[in-house]
Amino acid sequence: MKLRKISLKARLILYDRGKILLLKQTKPNGGNYSLVGGTVEEDETARQSVIRESFEEAGIIINKKDLQLVHVLQKIRGGEQRVTLYFKANKWKGQLESKETKKFKKVEWFDLDKLPENMTLTVKHVLRAYRHGILYSELTASEWIPGTKSLSLPSKKK
Numbered sequence: 824m825k826l827r828k829i830s831l832k833a834r835l836i837l838y839d840r841g842k843i844l845l846l847k848q849t850k851p852n853g854g855n856y857s858l859v860g861g862t863v864e865e866d867e868t869a870r871q872s873v874i875r876e877s878f879e880e881a882g883i884i885i886n887k888k889d890l891q892l893v894h895v896l897q898k899i900r901g902g903e904q905r906v907t908l909y910f911k912a913n914k915w916k917g918q919l920e921s922k923e924t925k926k927f928k929k930v931e932w933f934d935l936d937k938l939p940e941n942m943t944l945t946v947k948h949v950l951r952a953y954r955h956g957i958l959y960s961e962l963t964a965s966e967w968i969p970g971t972k973s974l975s976l977p978s979k980k981k
Contacts, residue, residue, distance in 0.1 A: 827902035833869040834860030835877055835885065836893060836953065838913045842932040843950075845942070846880060846921065856931075856942045858949075869908045871972050881930045883917040894953045896945070900964040909949055913922075 835858060839843040845856040858881050863872040870890050877885045894909040921927045933939060938950070945962070952960045 829904045829906065831863040831869065832861060832905060832907040833863050833872040834858040834907055834949075835873050835890075836909055836911045836950070837877075837883075837885075839915070839932065842934055843938070844881065844919075845931055845933055845939070845946075846927045847929045847931060848928060852926050853943065854941065855946075855948055856939050860907075860954070863903050867957075869912050870910065873910050876917070879912075880921070880923050880927060882920040883915045885912050885915055887923070889914045894949055894957070895951075896949055896961045896962065897946070897959075897960060898962045907945075907949075909953065911953075915970065949981075 824934075827871065835844075837859065846859060848855050848857055859877050861875055861876045863869050864875075867875070870887050873890060874885050876889060877883050889912045890910040891912070892908060893911040896905075896907045896909070898905040898907070919930050921930050935954075942950075948960065948962065
């Protein structure tokens, strides 16, 4: 099968005092919780994308030196592939608010052990992989479409 499209995304895993920042999507966009981030634009690095998206979506300023790559996810569906780089940070400035109100209803902090049930399947997978110390993972179409094959990862490192 000929590869038709590869897209590069970048997302932020932002921690503050034992909590993680999530965006609540509006109903037309799924209504689930997701991470800050999006598509890396032309002439932009992945870290620049995270910095831009953090301000555009959540009103926060992240410093490039505070971003650490913690996970890479490759999603494959048909002739399309999506590679997403996940960066962790625990320092930020600004006034937290949902700035893209057509896409996101609100911005919220959650305890790591009390995450909402209605996170996107991808976010659940990535946070679990990250917490298990797994730097790279893959999802095929059957693994990331709701109602299909469940996500599985190795048991936690000891």
